[in-house]
Amino acid sequence: MFAFDHSWILVDEKKIDLAAAITMQGGLPVSGPIVFDRDIRTGQSSDLTYGVYKSGLDSEANMIMNIPFGVYMDNFPDEKNGLWGVLKKVYPGEVDIDSIREIYSNVERRYVRD
Structure with missing residues (x-):
């Protein structure tokens, strides 16, 4: 599993996650942008798993949070x-x-x- 810190929003319980397309790990994408639970590049449902994988934010995510x-x-x-x-x-x-x-x-x- 590849874990990374980022932000997403929920609208009507559906994820909007543009950060998945450009992560803070050198801009490497983990998928296309997710809009209402779908990868807009492929049109398919997202297979990303969301939640807390480790404790705390890493230094880059903490900087962006501010x-x-x-x-x-x-x-x-x-x-x-x-x-x-x-x-x-x-x-x-x-x-x-x-x-x-x-x-x-x-x-x-x-x-x-x-």
């Missing part, structure tokens, strides 16, 4: 408009990036353990 969410989203590499641009690509409806950025830029992350 970066404001909006800054993290803005500075995601290789995508126009950062991860906001990825959202625009994968969300089935219209997305106004400026409005979404304004609403969610000050969101605080929480470290949750089962």
Whole structure:
């Protein structure tokens, strides 16, 4: 099993996990981006296992945990408009990036353990 620290969100109990596509281990992907439990590159259901594998965050995850969410989203590499641009690509409806950025830029992350 390959374990890595990252963040994902749940919407209606379905995972949205863009971090799986670019991990902090040199940017190596473990899958395509996951949107509503599906790998959007393959169209297949995700086979990733989520949960806590080890205790605590590693140093890179701890550093990222302390970066404001909006800054993290803005500075995601290789995508126009950062991860906001990825959202625009994968969300089935219209997305106004400026409005979404304004609403969610000050969101605080929480470290949750089962």
